[in-house]
């Protein structure tokens with residue numbers, strides 16, 4: 001019996017996990033990535049990998065020990081402040097708590113890339129779209145497969161044809177920057193070992209410790225996307241100087257990241273030869289779920305393809321698990337975003353965290 005020809009579009013966390021777990025099962029796979037090389041773009045901040053989702057996927061990928069060697073359990077520390085800089089909620093992980101340790105996204109992606117057989121990823125292969133079971137490349141060429149998986153994120157080129165839905169602006173934008181602890185020890189101390197968030201009405205300053213003494217900072221607000229940086233910074237006039245210092249002492253360029261989502265419960269009619277995973281399937285607000293879910297999708301789809309020789313039946317089995325799971329978590333993330341960015345300011349955030357820990 002010959003193995004199915006499987007194409008994965010996108011070497012993000014979801015596509016790479018799918019490819020790795022397929023290879024663990026002895027199934028061949030080709031990943032097409034538009035970026036020219038693994039290091040062509042900075043991978044941004046830190047991610048928490050949850051027991052039961054991201055960590056389950058890593059276990060199926062045979063990479064849990066390597067993950068633990070890089071992960072930062074102390075990064076589970078959480079501090080919530082108000083706009084005056086008063087600490088209102090402080091969670092410290094217990095010794096041995098490995099329920100959601102942090103890891104730099106770049107380190108996690110590097111771990112997955114390094115685990116794949118040579119040649120599994122074709123870098124510099126931008127995909128224009130998919131037609132039937134064919135992948136159409138930007139240079140005008142195409143290649144035929146038994147299954148094409150769109151793991152190409154929010155603006156997926158594989159999604160059209162399965163679903164006509166496109167992501168919509170949530171009304172909330174993040175403006176990202178960062179600094180080095182060694183050069184700005186005071187604001188770094190305020191962040192602690194994990195995440196610090198200060199909330200005011202419809203806005204927040206969020207800061208997260210990454211590895212190598214770097215701190216990532218986000219000025220987040222509810223309002224029109226792509227506002228000039230000077231206007232975003234002026235939203236925090238009157239806030240505690242200690243909180244404002246996180247933004248004002250930042251030494252990286254500010255980058256606007258408007259948050260887009262697909263509708264809660266997004267799905268498509270089952271289509272032989274094609275499916276989606278991760279953000280391409282269920283883009284949701286960043287409440288610590290998206291990467292975990294993308295990786296779990298990848299691992300589940302790989303398991304289904306290994307267990308069921310009929311590719312179409314395997315994809316159906318995957319979709320029947322993925323759709324309701326994604327809908328449930330997308331609801332949680334959408335409600336969470338509304339709680340965090342509300343006219344109530346920090347009260348909404350405190351309520352959400354007490355529900356989550358309560």
Ligand SMILES: Cc1cc2nc3c(=O)[nH]c(=O)nc-3n(C[C@H](O)[C@H](O)[C@H](O)COP(=O)(O)OP(=O)(O)OC[C@H]3O[C@@H](n4cnc5c(N)ncnc54)[C@H](O)[C@@H]3O)c2cc1C
Pocket residue numbers: 009010011012013014015032033034035046047048125126127128151152153154155156157174257277278279280286287288289290291292293294
């Ligand atoms: C500020 C922020 C913080 C976040 N924090 C967390 C967190 O703490 N925990 C968490 O679980 N989630 C978090 N998320 C969500 C998480 O980043 C995403 O859900 C996750 O990266 C989705 O993975 P993916 O593999 O589906 O897509 P992506 O990571 O977007 O990867 C898609 C890949 O496809 C490639 N690609 C795109 N188009 C093409 C094309 N046409 N041809 C070929 N290749 C293509 C891209 O270059 C990329 O490599 C956060 C998101 C944001 C914005």
